[in-house]
Amino acid sequence: MPRLSVIDPASATGAVKEIFDGPLNGKHLNIFKGMGNSAAALNFYLGGSGALKNASLSVMEQEVIQLVFAQGNGCNYCQAAHTHIGKGAGLTEEQTIAARTNGDLGDDKLNAISTFAIAMHEKRGFVSDEDIAVFKGVGFDDGAIAEAVAVSALAVYTNYFNHVNETELDLPTPPAV
16 A cells, blocks of 8 residues: 555646646556655656657667666566566567566677666666776767666666555566566
8 A cells, every 4th residue: 555645637736737637648657646746756757757768778778777776676666667668668578577687688788788787776876897898898888878877867766766655556567587
Protein backbone atom coordinates (compact mmCIF):
# COMPACT_ATOMS: atom_id res chain seq x y z
CA MET A 1 0.00 0.00 0.00
CA PRO A 2 1.45 3.37 -0.97
CA ARG A 3 2.57 5.62 1.85
CA LEU A 4 1.78 8.85 0.00
CA SER A 5 -1.65 9.97 -1.11
CA VAL A 6 -2.67 8.58 -4.49
CA ILE A 7 -3.77 11.48 -6.67
CA ASP A 8 -6.60 10.52 -8.99
CA PRO A 9 -5.95 12.32 -12.29
CA ALA A 10 -9.72 12.81 -12.73
CA SER A 11 -9.95 14.84 -9.53
CA ALA A 12 -6.55 16.56 -9.63
CA THR A 13 -6.51 20.34 -9.59
CA GLY A 14 -4.28 23.19 -10.64
CA ALA A 15 -0.84 22.51 -12.09
CA VAL A 16 -1.08 18.79 -11.31
CA LYS A 17 -4.30 18.52 -13.33
CA GLU A 18 -2.63 20.36 -16.22
CA ILE A 19 0.21 17.82 -16.15
CA PHE A 20 -2.14 14.81 -16.01
CA ASP A 21 -4.28 16.29 -18.80
CA GLY A 22 -1.21 17.32 -20.84
CA PRO A 23 2.10 15.45 -20.94
CA LEU A 24 0.82 12.55 -18.82
CA ASN A 25 -2.52 12.19 -20.61
CA GLY A 26 -3.13 8.46 -20.90
CA LYS A 27 -0.10 7.66 -18.70
CA HIS A 28 -1.81 7.49 -15.34
CA LEU A 29 0.56 5.00 -13.75
CA ASN A 30 0.81 4.62 -9.99
CA ILE A 31 4.25 6.23 -9.89
CA PHE A 32 2.80 9.41 -11.39
CA LYS A 33 -0.25 9.29 -9.11
CA GLY A 34 2.17 9.31 -6.18
CA MET A 35 4.34 12.05 -7.67
CA GLY A 36 1.09 13.93 -8.28
CA ASN A 37 1.28 15.18 -4.71
CA SER A 38 3.65 17.79 -6.12
CA ALA A 39 3.64 19.51 -9.50
CA ALA A 40 7.35 20.17 -8.94
CA ALA A 41 8.04 16.43 -8.51
CA LEU A 42 6.12 15.59 -11.68
CA ASN A 43 7.85 18.40 -13.59
CA PHE A 44 11.25 17.21 -12.37
CA TYR A 45 10.54 13.77 -13.82
CA LEU A 46 9.10 15.18 -17.05
CA GLY A 47 11.98 17.61 -17.49
CA GLY A 48 14.61 14.91 -17.13
CA SER A 49 12.86 12.34 -19.27
CA GLY A 50 11.95 14.99 -21.85
CA ALA A 51 15.55 16.19 -22.16
CA LEU A 52 16.74 12.63 -22.69
CA LYS A 53 14.49 12.25 -25.73
CA ASN A 54 17.11 14.31 -27.58
CA ALA A 55 20.05 12.22 -26.36
CA SER A 56 22.52 10.49 -28.63
CA LEU A 57 21.93 7.34 -26.56
CA SER A 58 19.00 5.46 -28.06
CA VAL A 59 15.94 4.61 -26.00
CA MET A 60 17.14 0.99 -26.00
CA GLU A 61 20.53 2.05 -24.64
CA GLN A 62 18.92 4.26 -22.01
CA GLU A 63 16.67 1.39 -20.94
CA VAL A 64 19.71 -0.80 -20.30
CA ILE A 65 20.95 1.84 -17.84
CA GLN A 66 17.51 2.08 -16.24
CA LEU A 67 17.37 -1.70 -15.82
CA VAL A 68 20.86 -1.84 -14.28
CA PHE A 69 19.92 0.83 -11.73
CA ALA A 70 16.47 -0.64 -11.03
CA GLN A 71 18.08 -3.98 -10.23
CA GLY A 72 20.99 -2.48 -8.32
CA ASN A 73 18.68 -0.33 -6.22
CA GLY A 74 16.13 -3.11 -5.72
CA CYS A 75 13.27 -1.15 -7.29
CA ASN A 76 10.66 -3.70 -8.32
CA TYR A 77 8.45 -1.01 -9.85
CA CYS A 78 11.23 0.27 -12.12
CA GLN A 79 12.31 -3.27 -13.01
CA ALA A 80 8.77 -3.84 -14.29
CA ALA A 81 8.44 -0.44 -15.98
CA HIS A 82 11.78 -0.59 -17.77
CA THR A 83 11.36 -4.22 -18.79
CA HIS A 84 8.11 -3.12 -20.46
CA ILE A 85 9.57 0.07 -21.98
CA GLY A 86 12.79 -1.70 -22.97
CA LYS A 87 10.89 -4.40 -24.82
CA GLY A 88 8.90 -1.68 -26.59
CA ALA A 89 12.21 -0.07 -27.59
CA GLY A 90 13.50 -3.31 -29.11
CA LEU A 91 15.17 -5.20 -26.27
CA THR A 92 14.29 -8.87 -26.04
CA GLU A 93 13.13 -10.29 -22.73
CA GLU A 94 16.47 -12.09 -22.50
CA GLN A 95 18.30 -8.77 -22.93
CA THR A 96 16.22 -7.15 -20.18
CA ILE A 97 17.24 -10.00 -17.88
CA ALA A 98 20.88 -9.73 -18.97
CA ALA A 99 20.87 -6.00 -18.22
CA ARG A 100 19.64 -6.76 -14.70
CA THR A 101 22.17 -9.55 -14.10
CA ASN A 102 25.35 -8.34 -15.81
CA GLY A 103 24.80 -10.93 -18.51
CA ASP A 104 25.65 -10.85 -22.20
CA LEU A 105 23.19 -8.67 -24.12
CA GLY A 106 24.47 -10.02 -27.46
CA ASP A 107 25.65 -6.59 -28.64
CA ASP A 108 28.99 -4.92 -27.93
CA LYS A 109 27.50 -1.45 -27.40
CA LEU A 110 24.71 -2.68 -25.12
CA ASN A 111 27.25 -4.74 -23.15
CA ALA A 112 29.46 -1.66 -22.78
CA ILE A 113 26.50 0.42 -21.57
CA SER A 114 25.54 -2.25 -19.06
CA THR A 115 29.11 -2.54 -17.80
CA PHE A 116 29.49 1.25 -17.52
CA ALA A 117 26.14 1.58 -15.73
CA ILE A 118 27.13 -1.13 -13.26
CA ALA A 119 30.43 0.68 -12.64
CA MET A 120 28.59 3.98 -12.07
CA HIS A 121 26.17 2.33 -9.66
CA GLU A 122 28.67 0.26 -7.72
CA LYS A 123 31.27 3.04 -7.54
CA ARG A 124 28.72 5.82 -6.91
CA GLY A 125 30.02 7.65 -9.96
CA PHE A 126 33.70 7.27 -9.12
CA VAL A 127 34.39 5.30 -12.29
CA SER A 128 37.96 4.55 -13.34
CA ASP A 129 39.81 5.68 -16.43
CA GLU A 130 39.57 2.08 -17.59
CA ASP A 131 35.75 2.12 -17.19
CA ILE A 132 35.63 5.19 -19.44
CA ALA A 133 38.09 3.72 -21.94
CA VAL A 134 36.05 0.52 -22.29
CA PHE A 135 32.88 2.57 -22.83
CA LYS A 136 34.55 4.75 -25.43
CA GLY A 137 36.21 1.72 -27.00
CA VAL A 138 32.95 0.67 -28.65
CA GLY A 139 32.30 4.09 -30.17
CA PHE A 140 30.72 6.17 -27.42
CA ASP A 141 31.95 9.72 -26.83
CA ASP A 142 32.03 12.19 -23.96
CA GLY A 143 28.46 13.27 -24.75
CA ALA A 144 27.25 9.69 -24.31
CA ILE A 145 29.03 9.55 -20.96
CA ALA A 146 27.26 12.74 -19.83
CA GLU A 147 23.95 11.29 -21.00
CA ALA A 148 24.59 7.99 -19.21
CA VAL A 149 25.06 9.96 -15.99
CA ALA A 150 21.83 11.87 -16.66
CA VAL A 151 19.90 8.62 -17.24
CA SER A 152 21.32 7.20 -14.03
CA ALA A 153 20.25 10.32 -12.10
CA LEU A 154 16.69 9.96 -13.40
CA ALA A 155 16.79 6.27 -12.49
CA VAL A 156 17.86 7.04 -8.93
CA TYR A 157 15.05 9.59 -8.61
CA THR A 158 12.36 7.13 -9.69
CA ASN A 159 13.91 4.21 -7.75
CA TYR A 160 14.07 6.20 -4.53
CA PHE A 161 10.62 7.70 -5.06
CA ASN A 162 9.17 4.21 -5.36
CA HIS A 163 11.02 3.06 -2.23
CA VAL A 164 9.73 6.00 -0.20
CA ASN A 165 6.20 5.69 -1.57
CA GLU A 166 6.03 1.90 -1.74
CA THR A 167 4.37 2.37 -5.11
CA GLU A 168 1.97 -0.45 -5.98
CA LEU A 169 2.87 -2.31 -9.15
CA ASP A 170 0.43 -1.65 -11.98
CA LEU A 171 2.56 -3.11 -14.77
CA PRO A 172 3.36 -6.70 -15.71
CA THR A 173 5.74 -8.32 -13.25
CA PRO A 174 9.24 -8.57 -14.75
CA PRO A 175 10.80 -11.98 -15.23
CA ALA A 176 12.61 -13.31 -12.17
CA VAL A 177 16.40 -13.31 -12.21
